[in-house]
Amino acid sequence: xxxxxxxRREIIALTKKYYDSKFGSKKFEKGRDxxxxxxxVFDENELANLVDSSLDFWLTEGRxxxxxxxxxxxxLGVSDVTLVNSGSSANLIALSALTxxxxxxxALRPGDEVITVAAAFPSTVSPIVQLQLVPVFVDIELGxxxxxxxxxxxxxxxxxxxxxxxxxxxxxxxxxxxxxxxxERELWFVEDNCDALGSTYDGKLTGTFGxxxxxxxxxxxxxxxxxxxxxxxNDENLARIAKSFxxxxxxxxxxxxxxxxxxxxxxxxxxxxxxxxxxxxxxxHIGYNLKMTDLQAAxxxxxxxxxxxxxxxxKANFARLYKGLARFxxxxxxxxxxxxxxxxxFAFPISVRNNSRFSRKDLVSHLENNRIETRYLFCGNLLxxxxxxxxxxxxxxxxxxxxxxxxxxxxxxxxxxxxxxxIDYVIEKFEEFFKTL
Amino acid sequence: MANVRKISAEVxxxxxxxxxxxxxxxxxxxxxxxxxxxxxxxxxxxxxDPTRQWPESRVFSIASSPLRSSSLRITxxxxxxxxxRMFDEIRQGSIVFLKLPYGDVSFEPNGRDKVxxxxxxxxxxxxxxxxYILDVGVRAPVMLxxxxxxxxxxxxxxxxxxxxxxxxxxxxxxxxENVPESDPEYQRGKLDIETILSRVRDAQGSDxxxxxxxxxxxxxxxxxxxxxxxxxxxxTDQWE
Numbered sequence: 001x002x003x004x005x006x007x008r009r010e011i012i013a014l015t016k017k018y019y020d021s022k023f024g025s026k027k028f029e030k031g032r033d034x035x036x037x038x039x040x041v042f043d044e045n046e047l048a049n050l051v052d053s054s055l056d057f058w059l060t061e062g063r064x065x066x067x068x069x070x071x072x073x074x075x076l077g078v079s080d081v082t083l084v085n086s087g088s089s090a091n092l093i094a095l096s097a098l099t100x101x102x103x104x105x106x107a108l109r110p111g112d113e114v115i116t117v118a119a120a121f122p123s124t125v126s127p128i129v130q131l132q133l134v135p136v137f138v139d140i141e142l143g144x145x146x147x148x149x150x151x152x153x154x155x156x157x158x159x160x161x162x163x164x165x166x167x168x169x170x171x172x173x174x175x176x177x178x179x180x181x182x183x184e185r186e187l188w189f190v191e192d193n194c195d196a197l198g199s200t201y202d203g204k205l206t207g208t209f210g211x212x213x214x215x216x217x218x219x220x221x222x223x224x225x226x227x228x229x230x231x232x233x234n235d236e237n238l239a240r241i242a243k244s245f246x247x248x249x250x251x252x253x254x255x256x257x258x259x260x261x262x263x264x265x266x267x268x269x270x271x272x273x274x275x276x277x278x279x280x281x282x283x284x285h286i287g288y289n290l291k292m293t294d295l296q297a298a299x300x301x302x303x304x305x306x307x308x309x310x311x312x313x314x315k316a317n318f319a320r321l322y323k324g325l326a327r328f329x330x331x332x333x334x335x336x337x338x339x340x341x342x343x344x345x346f347a348f349p350i351s352v353r354n355n356s357r358f359s360r361k362d363l364v365s366h367l368e369n370n371r372i373e374t375r376y377l378f379c380g381n382l383l384x385x386x387x388x389x390x391x392x393x394x395x396x397x398x399x400x401x402x403x404x405x406x407x408x409x410x411x412x413x414x415x416x417x418x419x420x421x422x423i424d425y426v427i428e429k430f431e432e433f434f435k436t437l
Numbered sequence: 438m439a440n441v442r443k444i445s446a447e448v449x450x451x452x453x454x455x456x457x458x459x460x461x462x463x464x465x466x467x468x469x470x471x472x473x474x475x476x477x478x479x480x481x482x483x484x485x486d487p488t489r490q491w492p493e494s495r496v497f498s499i500a501s502s503p504l505r506s507s508s509l510r511i512t513x514x515x516x517x518x519x520x521x522r523m524f525d526e527i528r529q530g531s532i533v534f535l536k537l538p539y540g541d542v543s544f545e546p547n548g549r550d551k552v553x554x555x556x557x558x559x560x561x562x563x564x565x566x567x568x569y570i571l572d573v574g575v576r577a578p579v580m581l582x583x584x585x586x587x588x589x590x591x592x593x594x595x596x597x598x599x600x601x602x603x604x605x606x607x608x609x610x611x612x613x614e615n616v617p618e619s620d621p622e623y624q625r626g627k628l629d630i631e632t633i634l635s636r637v638r639d640a641q642g643s644d645x646x647x648x649x650x651x652x653x654x655x656x657x658x659x660x661x662x663x664x665x666x667x668x669x670x671x672x673t674d675q676w677e
Contacts (some may be wrong), residue, residue: 069440267677
């Protein structure tokens, strides 16, 4: 029988060869190949890691999860990263963590208010509703598509306990304004960093300002594990609570396959359980099971190595596209980076101005007909969505900019899978559209 | 608790205190995660293969300041077959495998008065804290009560002396069972909770940290609670 390690090496070498054959570079054919708004970017290392992990057949969190967590924590400069099965789960876990009785009087309770925006992806707001908290919606700015900093104060009430915001399309929120209020009012700040991994504000990475932050590894995002996400924090207490909510709500923090790492498995008192009840089956939260598999983490461990180059590529694509479209600013609102920020753009948002001779539909149809993928700004105004129409909420002002983006905004891609050739083709098609007007 | 990491480390020094107790200095061969005074690690003699389960290991308090993370220190006491193997087999230059950090006990250098009560090698979880406050200073009184059978079993003597010299708010009383009555440096006899309480200026305003033999912890805990010290004020460091 051949040695399993030799066989493993042979399989990995073949996997790399397979990558070249199946996914090796292909030349972009204008008008025939689609210009996606996002997509997974990988090489033979992701494939090799995935196969390697499958040969371990560990399946649940294992060596690659540990590696991926450590690399991510190192990148963000935080003590704790908890891997989960999606960015949406990460948001649910992050906010759930703040409801823990372990936080005493600072724990969020039903009816407490959370300031957010309605121009959002649903899973930034859904956890607020799911946890019986009350979202308070503030309008956004056009251009940055982030919360209007000067309106946050108007949203405060005695019930305000947290601010939960996404850095829209990778563009950081005005962190100074948010943190000033967070500190002054001792609020929690949940930073939805799903679209912004690698963005900075005042030279510091987003995802490191809030008490707790989240990242998505869905293929459209900055790095991918297929499905996947994580919760990041520098607060070890919050990290342990988040892990508990992720792992069925249990109090024990042993990883899969481990026992008694705390050394007190049978010698603690919890609730009205008999003294010394097996800590593995003690539940201090009403939790979920939202763990990532080691197969996914294996992909992530290779992806995170590419993150700096991905961020660079996103910025370069954005800059090239911006330069190419600047001449159309009379008709289009082009994206505006938040002051003091350096975004790792998720995408390139564009709004068609009110006075234009064409509609968003006209422009989007032209692009789509030319195989350039577009997307609207997620939900538009979330409160117009069927599921959210009747939720309990407070709304500050008329959300006119939010409504404007629902009618006029869309985005195109700047992800690292796009080359200068792709970007130039997109610019060419914009030019073509404007010539026909 | 920071993300747990599994790392290898080289043993750079072995100091044998007796034929059952030694102190190891370990040089981590991979980056250490953040840890706090009072936390502990798992140590294994067997090479860790990441594709398999973590091998047999034993738990040891980290006995060095987190601010001196170029090395880790632990004190190993023989308790059974595996720790005997560790004591006999670990030499300078050995490679061992660690996973860390673990443990909820943590010491805040400021805030309430701290009363540290250690029986024998139970001193080790406090050592990390003492070294840490030497690094960062302390703004609340720290009293250490440390009991051993004989003078030669006092470990970390130099560190304790350094704390006495450099930290104004630190005080210690070492109980030694077999010591001449005339020795002014030590309190003759076993660790005694009544004596300890008589030395604590404000028991209700203090946090009590107990580390040592399980029977000692149990009995001291009961006495403290009988003296109106609440459960929330008592922190114990004990493993099964």
